[in-house]
Amino acid sequence: MAIRQPIITIAGHVDHGKTSILDKIRGSSVQEGEAGGITQRISFTLFPSENIKKGCALIDKYGVPLKIPGVLFIDTPGHAAFTNLRKRGGSLADLAILVIDINEGIKPQTSEVLQILQANKTPFIIALNKIDNMSGWKKLDDDMRKSIEMQPEHIKRTFEEKMYMIIGALSSRGFESDLFYNVEDYTQKICLVPCSAKTGEGIPELLMMLCGLSQKFLEKRLNVGKDAKGVIFEIKREKTHQYVEAVLYDGDIKLGDEIAIATFDKPVISKIRVLEEILPLSSKFKASKKVSAATGIRMHLSEVKDIIPGMPFQIFKGNIDQIEKEFKKDIGEIIKNDEQGIIIKADSLGSLEALVTLLKQHHVQILRSGVGPINKKDIIEARANKKLDPMNAIILGFNVDLDEEAKELENQVKIIKDEVVYKLIEDLEKWMDEEKKRIEREKLQSLASLCKLEILPKHVFRNSGPAIFGVAVKGGKLVPGTNLITDNNEKIGKVKAIQAEKQSVQEASSGMEIAISVPGVTFDRQLKDTKYLYSELGESQFKEFKKNKDVLKQEDIKVLQEICDMKRKEKATWGI
Numbered sequence: 001m002a003i004r005q006p007i008i009t010i011a012g013h014v015d016h017g018k019t020s021i022l023d024k025i026r027g028s029s030v031q032e033g034e035a036g037g038i039t040q041r042i043s044f045t046l047f048p049s050e051n052i053k054k055g056c057a058l059i060d061k062y063g064v065p066l067k068i069p070g071v072l073f074i075d076t077p078g079h080a081a082f083t084n085l086r087k088r089g090g091s092l093a094d095l096a097i098l099v100i101d102i103n104e105g106i107k108p109q110t111s112e113v114l115q116i117l118q119a120n121k122t123p124f125i126i127a128l129n130k131i132d133n134m135s136g137w138k139k140l141d142d143d144m145r146k147s148i149e150m151q152p153e154h155i156k157r158t159f160e161e162k163m164y165m166i167i168g169a170l171s172s173r174g175f176e177s178d179l180f181y182n183v184e185d186y187t188q189k190i191c192l193v194p195c196s197a198k199t200g201e202g203i204p205e206l207l208m209m210l211c212g213l214s215q216k217f218l219e220k221r222l223n224v225g226k227d228a229k230g231v232i233f234e235i236k237r238e239k240t241h242q243y244v245e246a247v248l249y250d251g252d253i254k255l256g257d258e259i260a261i262a263t264f265d266k267p268v269i270s271k272i273r274v275l276e277e278i279l280p281l282s283s284k285f286k287a288s289k290k291v292s293a294a295t296g297i298r299m300h301l302s303e304v305k306d307i308i309p310g311m312p313f314q315i316f317k318g319n320i321d322q323i324e325k326e327f328k329k330d331i332g333e334i335i336k337n338d339e340q341g342i343i344i345k346a347d348s349l350g351s352l353e354a355l356v357t358l359l360k361q362h363h364v365q366i367l368r369s370g371v372g373p374i375n376k377k378d379i380i381e382a383r384a385n386k387k388l389d390p391m392n393a394i395i396l397g398f399n400v401d402l403d404e405e406a407k408e409l410e411n412q413v414k415i416i417k418d419e420v421v422y423k424l425i426e427d428l429e430k431w432m433d434e435e436k437k438r439i440e441r442e443k444l445q446s447l448a449s450l451c452k453l454e455i456l457p458k459h460v461f462r463n464s465g466p467a468i469f470g471v472a473v474k475g476g477k478l479v480p481g482t483n484l485i486t487d488n489n490e491k492i493g494k495v496k497a498i499q500a501e502k503q504s505v506q507e508a509s510s511g512m513e514i515a516i517s518v519p520g521v522t523f524d525r526q527l528k529d530t531k532y533l534y535s536e537l538g539e540s541q542f543k544e545f546k547k548n549k550d551v552l553k554q555e556d557i558k559v560l561q562e563i564c565d566m567k568r569k570e571k572a573t574w575g576i
């Protein structure tokens with residue numbers, strides 16, 4: 001049985017050198033053409049075995065037999081979602097290279113990639129890139145192991161410190177790792193390959209490890225089946241034509257074949273009118289009558305409507321019922337939703353699955369998920385969520401925008417969009433934290449008014465019937481109907497009305513100077529020698545405030561403590 005090329009994803013934090021490493025491997029300079037030096041889209045590179053041998057003399061030196069016909073590299077944008085490129089039964093990638101800048105260590109997007117690789121059980125190796133940026137480092141031998149051993153002691157020490165920091169950070173995330181030449185059992189430890197995309201150091205070792213691991217652990221997975229299967233990457237328009245870029249990961253496909261492409265509804269059946277295959281070590285395509293897995297292809301199809309990036313496809317032989325069943329099961333595993341939760345949208349099936357994976361790890365429930373722009377239906381549903389649970393009245397959009405109808409309604413619910421998953425989740429957690437505090441604060445404020453007032457003795461407007469006098473709000477807030485006590489815990493009465501600048505107000509907050517009217521009080525007799533007034537609190541109200549003090553301001557906590565101290569002078573166990 002024929003063995004196909006392993007599909008290898010290169011992923012990691014932005015600007016850690018993913019594309020630069022791939023460029024060094026294929027001897028091109030694609031990275032210079034990317035906007036801002038950051039990969040803007042997924043691209044694939046076919047790397048035949050003869051080129052691997054040329055680029056890696058170590059394969060012959062160490063007698064590694066090369067059984068695989070080559071490798072298919074997938075270079076992904078920095079955001080980790082695309083490491084989740086998916087095929088039936090798991091990740092599209094057979095193996096991954098996680099690129100880490102040895103000088104910067106593990107960054108948020110690196111953590112995301114690790115979480116997704118772990119969730120998918122995708123084997124991977126780590127390229128410790130930018131070793132040439134270490135102060136004093138020099139290439140002393142073509143063999144990376146010898147080059148490390150030959151460095152001056154202080155450089156070797158710096159290298160070891162940086163490496164052990166990364167080993168420790170990986171260990172805390174559940175991954176044991178070591179330098180590639182120290183690893184004896186590749187199923188137990190992750191290989192670390194120090195390298196430089198700039199100088200080419202360590203690149204032959206990286207290639208050797210990829211080939212060795214592919215052949216040792218992936219041989220059964222690399223057996224090619226009969227039926228063509230693949231994943232849609234992108235739908236692109238060129239002049240008057242629209243075509244799709246895809247990866248064929250199993251079987252053969254021919255010009256004129258019909259394929260079934262999964263959607264969230266019925267599969268799209270489409271005929272291949274033009275078939276092109278990616279050229280080796282190039283971003284160009286050549287016309288082909290037949291292509292075999294694994295490879296990157298471009299197809300002009302008879303039907304492209306409703307096709308979504310990230311969706312699986314397979315050869316169509318009239319077996320629509322079987323295909324529908326398979327697609328439904330496959331997509332259903334990804335978009336399994338909760339009975340309640342937030343709404344999420346992403347630009348492709350792979351990125352949607354990655355977002356779902358990471359949100360689940362953050363214990364976020366998802367009511368509904370989908371691919372494509374945020375639309376009117378999403379906003380209406382999120383608005384309905386607001387009535388049931390304000391914490392779920394939010395839409396997350398990964399790498400998507402709002403359609404025209406949705407833009408008219410966007411102020412009705414909270415919408416968070418970003419092109420970086422960890423930033424999206426970070427903003428969601430921040431919003432949820434603030435929303436939780438706001439809800440709790442409102443809840444507490446509805447229980448009782450917590451306040452401290454300083455009497456302004458020069459502003460007594462009426463002595464009694466009712467007493468009207470000036471106060472400064474020193475903490476909390478005052479509302480009409482609040483029962484007041486003195487700083488000696490003597491009951492005074494209920495605030496009837498509040499005036500600020502001769503206007504009636506329904507609330508006075510900290511820092512305001514106001515006039516209050518209190519019936520049943522004679523100011524001269526009861527308040528003349530009093531400096532502060534407090535809102536009266538029952539023990540149960542105090543306990544409720546105490547239980548939720550994380551949502552109170554510092555000055556409110558101080559007021560609460562003063563009331564408590566006052567009450568405990570009369571009853572030592574008050575509020576306990």
